[in-house]
Amino acid sequence: MKKLGFGLMRLPLLSEFDRASVDLEVTIKMADHFIEQGFTYFDTAYMYHLGNSETVFKKAVAERYPRDAFTIADKMPVWLVKESGDYQKYFDEQFGRCGVDYFDYYLLHNLGGNAYTDTLKCGGFEFIKGIKAAGKARRIGFSFHDSAELLDRILTEQNDVDFVQLQINYIDWDNEGIQSRKCHEVAVKHRMPIIVMEPVKGGSLASIPEDAEKIFNGYNSAASAASWAIRFAASLENVFVVLSGMSTTGQVADNVGYMRDFKPFNSDERALVEQVAALINKNTAIPCTACAYCTEDCPQNIAIPQYFSLYNNQKQFGLTPSQTVYYNNLAAGGHGKASDCVACKQCEEHCPQHIEVAERLKEIAAVFEKS
Ligand code: SF4
Ligand code: SF4
Incomplete structure (x- = not known):
C-alpha cells in the first residue's frame, strides 16, 4: 500500500x-x-x-x-x-x-x-x-x-x-x-x-x-x-x-x-x-491545527480555530485590513467575538494541542476588536 x-x-x-x-x-x-x-x-x-x-x-x-x-x-x-x-x-x-x-x-x-x-x-x-x-x-x-x-x-x-x-x-x-x-x-x-x-x-x-x-x-x-x-x-x-x-x-x-x-x-x-x-x-504564536474539536460545546459559538489562524497570520505578516474584514465577517455571521468568551473552558478539555483557549482569546480581542 x-x-x-x-x-x-x-x-x-x-x-x-x-x-x-x-x-x-x-x-x-x-x-x-x-x-x-x-x-x-x-x-x-x-x-x-x-x-x-x-x-x-x-x-x-x-x-x-x-x-x-x-x-x-x-x-x-x-x-x-x-x-x-x-x-x-x-x-x-x-x-x-x-x-x-x-x-x-x-x-x-x-x-x-x-x-x-x-x-x-x-x-x-x-x-x-x-x-x-x-x-x-x-x-x-x-x-x-x-x-x-x-x-x-x-x-x-x-x-x-x-x-x-x-x-x-x-x-x-x-x-x-x-x-x-x-x-x-x-x-x-x-x-x-x-x-x-x-x-x-x-x-x-x-x-x-x-x-x-x-x-x-x-x-x-x-x-x-x-x-x-x-x-x-x-x-x-x-x-x-x-x-x-x-x-x-x-x-x-x-x-x-x-x-x-x-x-x-x-x-x-x-x-x-x-x-x-x-x-x-520562533514565530508561531498559537499552535492550533484547526481540528475544530473545541467548537462543538462552546456556548458562545466562538470561531476559535479561525480566530487563532487570523492571529497567527497577523503575527507572521503584520495586521492587514483583510484579516480584520475576515474577523468581522465571522462575528457578523453568527459567531461570538473573541471578547464574548465566558471562560467556561469547555473548549480546552477537547483541545489536543492543550491550548489555553480562553486566555489566548483575550489577546485576539485586543488585536481585532480595537475600535
Ligand atoms: S472558554 Fe470561551 S471559547 Fe471556550 S467554550 Fe467557553 S466560551 Fe467558548
Ligand atoms: S481544539 Fe485546539 S487545536 Fe483544535 S481547533 Fe480548537 S484550539 Fe485549535
Whole structure:
C-alpha cells in the first residue's frame, strides 16, 4: 500500500461558514485522481464535517468503486459513548453512512485525557476486538493526542491492538505540549505500526514564511512546502501511512506526484527540515491545527480555530485590513467575538494541542476588536 492517505476532514466546502456543506462534485474529482494514481487509503470519522465526511465518502468512493479498490479507516466517537451499548449504535450508524460492510482500519478516536479511562470503563477495547473477530474491521487501533507517558501506558495495557495513529510533524517534533518525537519513540519501542495525522499541521506547513521557503527552495525549487512536511513524516521508522487532509484538486495532484514513488529523506533533507522548524517555531504564536474539536460545546459559538489562524497570520505578516474584514465577517455571521468568551473552558478539555483557549482569546480581542 502506498504511504499517502486521504484525510476526509478538510474537504472543499460550498460555504466557508458551514462545515457540513461539502462540495461533492469537487470531492469526487479529488478522489478519482487519487485512486487513478494508485492510492487507496481514505480516513474519516463520525464527527468530521458534522457527519457528512462519512456520507460523502460513500457517494464519492464506496458507491463508485469496487470494494477492493479502496481502504477505509473510520473512528468511534468515544466521547459520545455513555454506556457500553452505545458502541454498537454508533458503529452500525457508521456502516450505513459509509456504505461498507467492513472497515479496513477501525479506531477509538482520540484516547487522550480522561478518554482512555472512560473507554476502559465502557468496554471500548472489548468492543473493537469483537468487531475484528466478527470480520467487521480488519485492523483495530486508536488515535491519540496526549503525552508519551500515557501512550506508553495504553500500549503496555492494550498490546493486542494492530496500530496507533499519532500527530507527528516537524514543527511539533520537540514541542513539549504535543510530544511528537517522544510519542513516536514510544510506539517504536512497542513495535507498533504508525499512521501519522496532521503532518502538515492543519495546512499551516503548506504555506511557510518566505525565509523558511528559501531554505527549501535552495535545495529543490520544484518541491512544495507540503511535500517536505509529508515526506518528513513518511520517512520515520514504523510509519506506514501519512494522512493529508486535502481540500483542493491541486493539493491532491501535488501530493500524489511526490508520493507515487516515495523516496525517504536523506540526511541533508532532514537537516534542512530541522533548520526550518527552528525558524518557524520562533514565530508561531498559537499552535492550533484547526481540528475544530473545541467548537462543538462552546456556548458562545466562538470561531476559535479561525480566530487563532487570523492571529497567527497577523503575527507572521503584520495586521492587514483583510484579516480584520475576515474577523468581522465571522462575528457578523453568527459567531461570538473573541471578547464574548465566558471562560467556561469547555473548549480546552477537547483541545489536543492543550491550548489555553480562553486566555489566548483575550489577546485576539485586543488585536481585532480595537475600535
Ligand atoms: S472558554 Fe470561551 S471559547 Fe471556550 S467554550 Fe467557553 S466560551 Fe467558548
Ligand atoms: S484550539 Fe485546539 S481544539 Fe480548537 S481547533 Fe485549535 S487545536 Fe483544535
